[in-house]
Amino acid sequence: MNETTTTLTSTSATGQGLLAGKVAFVTGAGRGIGAAAARLFAREGAAVVLAARTETQLKTVTEEIRAAGGTADHVVCDLADAASVRAAVDRVVDLHGRLDAAFNNAATIVPPGPMDRVAEEDFDRVYAVNLRGTWLAMAAEVAAIRATAGTGAIVNNSSVGSWGANPELPVYGALKRAVNSLTESAAVTYGPEGIRVNAVAPGTTLTEMIREWEHDSPGVVERLGAMTPLRRAAEPAEIAEAAAWLLSDRASFVTGAVLRVDGGIRV
Structure with missing residues (x-):
């Protein structure tokens, strides 16, 4: 914690961060990759607005960033609710007068198993958050930018898991593949306006979601690690680094990409 705090304060003070001067919006920012991204984006000089459903988690991350010298606010947002998504993006503009960058990270998962064992209510929930919620967020973000x-x-x-067969998480994989398609289509649509749209595709990452999967399928993290050339899972901050670069001006000629950040795994 002390090391992170020092880095945050130093980067913000110098104004030389990767995202210096930008206003960034992060969904699913209360924990995991989203929280790591919010911390990193602030360290890299952005004013960050965190969004998620659980306010206690948002407050904790926001206060950590502020204590470290970063600029952060939060807004409670349910990605399954269109009005909530629009209100969250509007809040960013109300706070900072602009939106430069957005990381649509929030997602949920279904219990692992074959497609015919997925409950209809689980399918609808994952669709509402992982695909419809991402679409709603993108539409609001494009309008705000x-x-x-x-x-x-x-x-x-x-x-x-959005590439190839995904027999253990078939619905999750299918909807993430649809996110890839939305990403590529949006890149073509909004590129002429100077709005770049990309995606990151994480491999095994040590988040609450993977821990839930491990609970339901003991040994899955070890098995996936054995399939990964780097022989380990990623930390959430490693995924956040890729997102930060794609959002930065250093990736100014990159759009429509789905960047694998997966340790080389091929599943």
């Missing part, structure tokens, strides 16, 4: 900053960047969080 267009109306304020004029140009900007969006990164969606996909998954290595």
